[in-house]
Amino acid sequence: MTRGSLRFIWGVPALLAAATTFGLAAALLGTGAWRWAAWGALALPIAACARHGLRRQRRDPAS
Amino acid sequence: MPTTPAATPHRPPASALGAGAARNDRTRRLRTWYLVHKWTSLVCTLFLLIVCLTGLPLVFSDEIDALLSDDAPFATVPADAPRVCLGTLAADALRRHPGEIVTSIYVQDDAPAVWVWLAPSWKSFANDEGSRHYVKFDAHTGHLVKASGAPGQQARSFMDVMLSLHTDLFAGLPGELFLGAMALCFVAALVSGVVLYAPFMRHLPFGTVRAERAPRLRWLDLHNLLGIATLAWMGVVGVTGAINELSAPLFGLWMRTDVTALLEPWQGLPPPAIDQLVSPQVAFDTVARALPGMRVTGVVYPGSDQGSAHHYVLWTRGTTALTSRLFSPVLVDARTGALTRVIGMPWYLRALEISRPLHFGDYGGLPLKGMWALLDLISIAVLGSGLYLWIARRNANGARLAQLARAHDAPARAPRGVA
Numbered sequence: 339m340t341r342g343s344l345r346f347i348w349g350v351p352a353l354l355a356a357a358t359t360f361g362l363a364a365a366l367l368g369t370g371a372w373r374w375a376a377w378g379a380l381a382l383p384i385a386a387c388a389r390h391g392l393r394r395q396r397r398d399p400a401s
Numbered sequence: 402m403p404t405t406p407a408a409t410p411h412r413p414p415a416s417a418l419g420a421g422a423a424r425n426d427r428t429r430r431l432r433t434w435y436l437v438h439k440w441t442s443l444v445c446t447l448f449l450l451i452v453c454l455t456g457l458p459l460v461f462s463d464e465i466d467a468l469l470s471d472d473a474p475f476a477t478v479p480a481d482a483p484r485v486c487l488g489t490l491a492a493d494a495l496r497r498h499p500g501e502i503v504t505s506i507y508v509q510d511d512a513p514a515v516w517v518w519l520a521p522s523w524k525s526f527a528n529d530e531g532s533r534h535y536v537k538f539d540a541h542t543g544h545l546v547k548a549s550g551a552p553g554q555q556a557r558s559f560m561d562v563m564l565s566l567h568t569d570l571f572a573g574l575p576g577e578l579f580l581g582a583m584a585l586c587f588v589a590a591l592v593s594g595v596v597l598y599a600p601f602m603r604h605l606p607f608g609t610v611r612a613e614r615a616p617r618l619r620w621l622d623l624h625n626l627l628g629i630a631t632l633a634w635m636g637v638v639g640v641t642g643a644i645n646e647l648s649a650p651l652f653g654l655w656m657r658t659d660v661t662a663l664l665e666p667w668q669g670l671p672p673p674a675i676d677q678l679v680s681p682q683v684a685f686d687t688v689a690r691a692l693p694g695m696r697v698t699g700v701v702y703p704g705s706d707q708g709s710a711h712h713y714v715l716w717t718r719g720t721t722a723l724t725s726r727l728f729s730p731v732l733v734d735a736r737t738g739a740l741t742r743v744i745g746m747p748w749y750l751r752a753l754e755i756s757r758p759l760h761f762g763d764y765g766g767l768p769l770k771g772m773w774a775l776l777d778l779i780s781i782a783v784l785g786s787g788l789y790l791w792i793a794r795r796n797a798n799g800a801r802l803a804q805l806a807r808a809h810d811a812p813a814r815a816p817r818g819v820a
Contacts, residue, residue: 342603350607351598351629358633365765366723366758377768384775386630390608391623391782 350386357382431600438593443791445586446784452580452642453781455567460762460773462560469558472547475513475539485543487700488680490515493543494536498551502526504533505701506681513540523704531555574649581646588639591632598629617793624786627779634776635783641756651749656707659747663732664709672703672710673736683738684713688731691740692717695729703735712741722764726754 340346361379364372458465491503494517504526507516516535520526526533534555537546549555569576602609602625610622628635681700688697695717701708708714712732718725732741746754758764762773 346606347599347602351632354630355633358631358637362634362637362759365769366755369722373765376765377772380634380769380772380776383630383634384772384779386608387627387779390610390626393610 354383354386431597434593434596438590438597439791441586441590441593442787445583445590446788448580448583449587450781450784451570452567452583453777453784455563456777457774458560458563459567460770460777462564463763464767464770465560472537473539473544475546476542476544478513478541482541484513484540485515485538486680487515487682487685490538490543491517491681493517493538494519497536497548502675502704503702504705505699507535507699508540508685508697510696510698514538514546515540523706527706568646577646577649581643584639584643584646588636588643591628591636591639594628595632598625601625617790617797620786620789620793624783624790627786628783631776631779631783635780637759638776641760644753644756645760648753651753652707655747655750660709660744663742663744664711667709667711670711678703678735679738681713684715684733684735687733687738687740688715688717692729692731692743695719696725698728711735722758723755726758726764727751728754 357379361376364379365376368376487506487508491506495501495503498519501519501521502523503517504520504523505518507518509516515538517538518533518535520532520534534549534551536548538544539546565571568580570580572579601621605622608626610626611618681702684700685697688695696719697715697717699716701714701716703710703712705714709732711734713735715731715733716728717731718728727746729746730744732744733739734741762770
């Protein structure tokens with residue numbers, strides 16, 4: 339994946355936005371398994387924040 | 402809010418051809434977006450912090466209410482036990498408050514409770530919210546579960562304070578419209594933030610947090626990460642929050658247009674006297690029979706400015722996660738108990754009804770509420786880091802100005818220095 343490409347910049351954010359939208363809709367429209375799917379999907383943006391936000395980074399990946 | 406792209410080490414690279422003009426153009430555009438981001442954020446940050454902090458307990462209001470409740474327990478009865486007639490409960494409530502009127506009855510469907518709402522008169526009901534009060538009964542035994550204070554005597558609970566801070570800042574409709582405008586500012590800040598995200602992240606993999614560099618850089622990275630990861634959620638909650646703040650004007654519009662037109666045939670006819678009304682139970686049964694797939698949740702008495710002078714208005718809703726949020730009012734002739742008609746809701750009230758669960762997060766069980774709370778906390782971190790970046794940048798600008806001022810003074814002393 340080339341740095342600076344659309345996919346490089348927006349790939350993960352778009353995925354997280356899609357997961358969030360799916361999760362919000364699934365809990366509203368479905369029951370049972372859909373609810374579990376909704377919880378799983380909505381956990382993704384939170385997990386991304388926790389994984390990258392709480393990690394102690396030793397190396398600057400840009401350098 | 403990130404610093405201006407021009408001031409960062411990761412400025413967007415100019416396109417290969419026509420570099421100079423294209424770069425200037427893009428820099429100018431980004432600078433405009435930066436200003437939009439900065440000012441929309443600054444305008445709403447303080448209010449959004451209040452909204453986020455008060456929203457945290459509000460997400461769990463059902464659980465907190467249940468925990469703090471000192472209601473008498475409901476009787477344990479078989480599932481198909483008969484319920485007490487609504488007319489009997491209304492009469493019981495009126496015996497406890499002689500001279501008052503029943504304004505509506507709320508039939509709870511997640512607990513065997515019936516709430517009879519009263520007011521001294523329709524006039525005080527319309528003009529003074531503090532005059533409205535309720536008596537709550539056990540639907541199976543008719544025993545008193547709880548009574549709110551007499552008119553004007555209700556104590557404001559902790560959750561009432563949270564709700565008011567969250568929705569109108571104790572300022573009624575003007576407060577609601579103001580916070581609605583703040584929600585729109587927040588949405589504008591999100592949009593401009595997305596535009597600014599790309600130039601910052603052109604060379605950084607998603608999630609990069611440069612922790613070992615200057616604190617400002619680290620907070621900028623965190624601001625970008627948390628903001629973009631939760632963007633869709635913040636967008637949905639922001640937009641639905643703005644729509645929710647419009648509920649009073651939207652209901653008013655509906656009453657003035659559709660409902661007024663619907664009640665036109667009864668215009669000018671003498672309304673029924675209180676002793677001419679059929680029992681609310683008759684109206685309830687009429688609707689339950691006519692709409693078997695719906696649950697009746699409330700009966701509004703004739704005379705309310707939120708209803709008809711000649712009809713009971715029964716509020717019904719479906720039974721799934723979505724349709725239980727979509728209400729359909731039904732008119733029942735108050736003299737005969739016959740069904741007059743089911744009222745269709747306009748699109749803007751449907752939009753409002755769908756906005757409620759998407760804003761409250763109360764439609765997917767306790768796990769969804771937990772995630773709502775976590776996303777709320779992340780939003781607070783985005784607001785806080787944005788505020789920090791703004792202050793840090795102001796300080797940096799101050800330092801740069803001081804440097805410039807020193808440089809300006811310097812030539813006078815320079816000869817000595819040089820010599």
